Structures are given as structure tokens and as C-alpha cells.
């Protein structure tokens with residue numbers, strides 16, 4: 001942001017040894033490939049959701065552990081009619097039933113162990129029961145309605161490989177397979193640092209003020225990444241305060257917003273360079289969001305610089321922050337969804353344009369009117385389309401989710 005003229009030196013220094021305005025794909029790939037994954041830890045299942053497997057998840061259970069009824073009805077042995085000799089319910093021992101003799105039936109519940117000797121389970125809807133005898137209401141071969149021992153899982157069977165995200169489904173599968181813990185990567189601890197004398201944290205901004213849109217936006221984005229919020233600070237436009245906010249060891253990634261450009265109050269370059277940080281990205285050839293930065297401190301901690309303009313910051317978050325967090329967790333990144341993009345889009349001659357889109361019916365539709373300083377167009381977007389300079393109307397583009 002602009003500040004009043006002063007005699008102090010201009011704070012901007014370009015990052016040593018890093019080309020300005022790296023091509024978008026190169027910057028995106030660097031963030032995805034530079035980090036070494038964080039250490040692994042064992043966590044209980046109820047804390048594993050959203051994390052990334054550091055080791056394959058492997059079944060501990062044989063499922064089913066015994067031949068099991070798939071329907072409520074009668075377990076039958078030999079040809080009809082069958083004399084009913086007992087009952088077996090799920091979770092209870094069979095009453096009066098050991099091995100079944102031909103010509104007998106046992107009433108059985110879904111999930112109960114099928115007694116030895118049974119050839120099938122006849123669903124109750126297909127049973128004609130008279131007194132202690134049961135016979136089928138339909139003739140002809142049907143399914144056995146038995147889930148056979150081990151047909152679902154055997155001990156040692158791979159459930160998901162290292163690098164997989166622990167989804168709700170995988171959490172259920174792991175529990176089904178007898179696991180109480182999973183080995184996952186430590187969650188990256190992310191500190192958010194919103195800079196700017198004009199930035200306020202709540203309420204309606206007065207003229208000259210701006211409400212901090214980025215701390216809430218980034219906090220919400222982090223929720224789906226497996227990362228943990230390690231504090232959110234608002235720092236005025238003073239280099240020494242920004243430098244101080246980048247100390248401490250309780251974070252792995254600091255995201256600094258509103259300090260990445262070349263203005264007098266944009267202190268990130270100077271602070272990082274004075275701290276001896278190693279620069280990896282200093283500007284990306286994309287619109288919006290070109291003033292993005294990625295650097296690593298001597299401690300191994302990462303610093304991501306995002307533009308203050310909110311839509312530009314969102315672009316930076318999907319370009320650098322998200323792949324960085326994936327890489328720190330050793331997460332396998334699927335190839336991005338790629339669909340034709342409908343609607344008016346103006347490619348950026350100098351590189352890549354990122355356009356908010358709605359996803360419907362197998363294609364993406366560009367949302368019109370996106371501007372760097374406004375989240376209005378992106379507010380309902382499903383994804384950002386990565387539009388190359390040579391894109392032609394209706395051609396496919398990679399889509400990066402933003403919900």
C-alpha cells in the first residue's frame with residue numbers, strides 16, 4: 001500500500017539469483033517438488049481425517065471372518081423341504097446348531113455366521129414357512145446369499161498407499177479392517193500474517209481502511225489441506241514487526257499477505273533477504289497475482305508471499321501454497337481436472353491467466369468480471385481455470401478447485 005514519502009531507503013530488493021516472473025507452471029511445480037515431507041506420526045483414527053498416509057494402510061482383519069449371511073432368512077442344507085432346527089443371530093452364538101444335516105434349516109439374520117453344512121441362505125421373502133418346515137416360494141437356482149470368509153479383506157491387504165489423503169471413506173475402511181491408528185505425516189503448521197496499516201480485522205471499513213479478507217479466506221482454504229493453523233497475526237507496515245512475526249519455531253509455513261510487491265510498505269523482500277532466506281520464486285508470469293513469493297529460511301521454515309489484492313492472493317494460494325502443503329505431507333497429487341472452458345476469456349500474452357469458473361454438466365464456464373482486488377466473481381467459483389497464452393475459445397484448461 002502507499003505510505004507517505006520519507007527519507008528511508010526503498011524497502012524492495014529483488015531476490016538474488018531468482019528469475020523474476022517465473023512461468024506459472026514452473027512456479028507451481030517448484031512448490032510441489034522442493035519440500036521434503038515432514039516426519040511421520042501414528043495417530044488415532046479419529047484424528048487422521050484430512051491427513052496424508054506416510055505408510056500404506058494395510059488390513060489387520062479377515063473380512064468376513066467366517067461365512068456370513070447376506071440376507072435375513074433361513075440357512076438351508078440339501079434339497080427342500082427343510083426342517084427348522086434352530087436360530088442364529090448376528091453377534092450371538094448359534095442356538096442348538098453345529099453342523100447342519102441335509103434337509104434342515106436354521107433361521108438366520110444378516111451378518112450372522114452361516115453354520116457349516118449350509119449351502120445357501122434363502123431370503124425370508126422367498127420362504128414358505130408352515131410349522132417347523134420351510135420350503136422355497138420360487139424354484140430355480142438363486143444366489144447363495146453367503147458372504148464367504150475373506151472375500152472382502154484378508155490381513156495384509158492394501159487399503160490405500162502412502163501419499164493417499166485420509167478421506168472419510170478411508171477412515172471407515174480402516175476401522176472396518178480392524179485398525180485403531182494410521183501412520184500419517186505431521187500436519188504442516190501454518191502461520192498467517194496479514195500486513196497493512198489499512199487492514200482491519202472486523203466490522204465495516206471506514207474510507208481508507210480495508211477489511212481483512214485474506215485471514216478468513218486462507219483459514220478456510222487450510223481446512224481442506226491437512227494443515228493446521230498455527231496462529232494468525234495482523235502486522236502493521238513496519239519491517240521490524242514483519243521480521244519479528246517470522247521468528248519462533250512453532251510453525252512450518254508462514255503466509256504473508258499484502259507485502260510482496262515493490263512499494264515502500266512492501267517489506268517482505270528486504271526482511272527475507274536480510275534474514276538470509278533462500279529464494280525460490282519471486283514473481284510469477286500470471287495475471288492476476290504476479291507478486292507471489294516462495295522462500296525458505298535457514299531453519300527450513302517456508303515463507304509464502306501473497307499479494308494483498310484478494311483475488312490475486314487466491315491465485316497465489318492455489319499456485320504456491322496448496323502444492324507446498326501437499327508436498328510437505330508427501331501427498332500424491334492427482335492430475336488436475338481438465339475440461340473445456342466456455343465463456344469469454346482474455347488470455348494473458350505474457351503468460352498464464354487464472355479465471356474463476358463454475359463447473360456444470362461436464363464443462364467449465366468462465367465467470368465474468370474477475371478483478372484482482374475483488375472476490376465478487378470468485379465468490380461462487382468451483383475452480384480456477386489455468387488459461388495459457390495460446391488458449392483458443394472453448395479449448396480445455398486445467399482446473400484447480402477453490403471451495
Ligand SMILES: Nc1nc2c(c(=O)[nH]1)N[C@H]1C(S)=C(S)[C@@H](COP(=O)(O)OP(=O)(O)OC[C@H]3O[C@@H](n4cnc5c(N)ncnc54)[C@H](O)[C@@H]3O)O[C@H]1N2
Pocket residue numbers: 001002194195196198199210211212213214215257258259260261262263266288289290291306307308309310312372373
Ligand atoms: N509499481 C508496482 N505496483 C504494484 C505492482 C507492480 O508490479 N508494480 N503490482 C500490483 C499488483 S499486481 C498487486 S496484486 C499488488 C500487490 O501488492 P502487495 O502484495 O504489496 O499488497 P498491498 O500493496 O499491501 O495491497 C494491495 C491491495 O490489497 C489490499 N489488501 C491488503 N491486504 C488485504 C487483506 N488482508 N484483505 C483485503 N485486502 C487487502 C490493500 O489494501 C491494497 O488495496 O501490488 C500492485 N502494485
Ligand code: MOO
Pocket residue numbers: 287288289290291307309311312313372373
Ligand atoms: O496480482 Mo495483481 O492482483 O494482478 O493486481
